[in-house]
Amino acid sequence: MGYVLSNLSIGRKLLLGFGLVVVVALGVASVGFINIFALLERGDLMTGIAESQIHLLRAKVAQQDYVRSGSPDSAQRAQASLNALQSRLDALLGGALEP
Numbered sequence: 762m763g764y765v766l767s768n769l770s771i772g773r774k775l776l777l778g779f780g781l782v783v784v785v786a787l788g789v790a791s792v793g794f795i796n797i798f799a800l801l802e803r804g805d806l807m808t809g810i811a812e813s814q815i816h817l818l819r820a821k822v823a824q825q826d827y828v829r830s831g832s833p834d835s836a837q838r839a840q841a842s843l844n845a846l847q848s849r850l851d852a853l854l855g856g857a858l859e860p
Contacts, residue, residue, distance in 0.1 A: 809853045816846035 769777070823839035826832075 813849050816842055
């Protein structure tokens with residue numbers, strides 16, 4: 762390797778060094794971008810989980826309201842909250858299963 766480098770001119774050595782620096786810099790930048798995208802995906806997942814918990818709490822409140830009052834309106838609200846929860850969980854699972 763040393764023999765090959767000694768036969769190259771200074772301009773070629775500088776060009777080779779610059780090329781190596783560019784390749785290393787692009788490699789480091791690509792790893793950083795991949796990690797940032799993974800972090801953003803994790804944030805979206807955590808947001809989805811929080812929304813699911815909100816729907817679950819609303820369904821529990823509506824269920825307790827139905828237990829106390831027995832009105833069909835509160836039963837419909839509980840059913841709507843549970844349907845929203847189910848659709849949100851399905852969306853989260855569908856997003857998690859995609860490659």
